[in-house]
Amino acid sequence: MKDRFNLYRFASPATFYPLAGKAIPWFIAASVLFGLAGLYLGMLVAPTDFQQGEGYRIIFIHVPASWLSMFIYLIMAFWAAIGLAFNTRLSGMMAQALAPTGALMAFLSLWTGALWGKPMWGTWWVWDARLTSELILLFLYIGYMALTAAIDDPRRADKAGGLLLLVGVVNVPIIYFSVKWWNTLHQGSSVNLTKSSMATTMLYGMLLMALCFWMYTIAVALMRARTIMLERERHTDWVKAELEEPAR
Amino acid sequence: MIYWNSFSDFLAMGGYGLYVWGSFGVTALVMAVEPIVVARNQKATKSRLKRQIRAESRSTE
Numbered sequence: 001m002k003d004r005f006n007l008y009r010f011a012s013p014a015t016f017y018p019l020a021g022k023a024i025p026w027f028i029a030a031s032v033l034f035g036l037a038g039l040y041l042g043m044l045v046a047p048t049d050f051q052q053g054e055g056y057r058i059i060f061i062h063v064p065a066s067w068l069s070m071f072i073y074l075i076m077a078f079w080a081a082i083g084l085a086f087n088t089r090l091s092g093m094m095a096q097a098l099a100p101t102g103a104l105m106a107f108l109s110l111w112t113g114a115l116w117g118k119p120m121w122g123t124w125w126v127w128d129a130r131l132t133s134e135l136i137l138l139f140l141y142i143g144y145m146a147l148t149a150a151i152d153d154p155r156r157a158d159k160a161g162g163l164l165l166l167v168g169v170v171n172v173p174i175i176y177f178s179v180k181w182w183n184t185l186h187q188g189s190s191v192n193l194t195k196s197s198m199a200t201t202m203l204y205g206m207l208l209m210a211l212c213f214w215m216y217t218i219a220v221a222l223m224r225a226r227t228i229m230l231e232r233e234r235h236t237d238w239v240k241a242e243l244e245e246p247a248r
Numbered sequence: 249m250i251y252w253n254s255f256s257d258f259l260a261m262g263g264y265g266l267y268v269w270g271s272f273g274v275t276a277l278v279m280a281v282e283p284i285v286v287a288r289n290q291k292a293t294k295s296r297l298k299r300q301i302r303a304e305s306r307s308t309e
């Protein structure tokens with residue numbers, strides 16, 4: 001009973017807001033530490049790749065950005081499903097807080113991919129299944145943001161945006177498995193649960209960078225969620241208390 | 249431990265410098281600018297809401 005009560009308590013913005021405010025500096029610190037360790041391993045210690053030379057080092061940001069672009073979308077779709085099923089206030093705010101960072105991750109995935117593709121394949125872009133589905137993911141993020149921004153009533157915006165997110169979620173497995181399902185120019189996955197095609201330092205460098213991107217995403221999304229909370233709950237007592245001058 | 253022989257080797261990235269640093273540079277820029285924009289938005293929203301709340305409490309008095 002007690003646990004249940006606590007869980008509901010955290011779903012209320014009045015509890016979530018100060019908690020997120022305390023958590024953000026820790027996520028920033030973790031992101032910086034993981035990033036420094038990952039860059040040290042990836043850029044300074046890891047050996048060269050026998051096929052791609054030093055150009056392969058783009059992997060240390062390309063793969064984390066690509067993973068996050070897909071993960072963030074899945075989390076947003078999860079919040080959308082919760083919001084549509086239970087009509088919870090927090091879920092729509094969380095989805096909206098994550099969207100711009102997801103879009104930036106999708107952009108970074110495409111940008112670093114283009115800079116990697118040029119020297120390795122001889123082209124910045126091809127209409128290959130992996131690249132095209134990732135571009136669609138970027139458009140889904142932009143579409144979600146445009147749609148929710150265009151609807152004035154936040155609850156209706158959440159509902160419409162949530163539907164878009166749930167329909168678009170079909171794209172994520174398409175991105176992920178595209179290199180298996182189709183014959184693509186993009187190389188297969190570098191990391192497998194059973195065997196990995198990478199050297200150990202490279203693998204750890206990449207995983208540390210992925211953790212850095214994760215912590216970064218959580219920190220920025222929490223910052224954005226707090227702003228959205230204040231805005232949406234501006235008529236409640238807790239926001240008024242929060243914004244009141246501490247001197248009085 | 250360190251793989252590189254010199255700093256210029258590190259910068260050159262075996263001839264891939266433009267591509268590697270172009271990727272890392274833009275990523276660093278994005279991850280530096282986004283938190284600043286978000287923090288600014290929060291500050292602006294807070295001061296706007298403060299003004300609104302003050303105006304509302306004055307009008308009800």
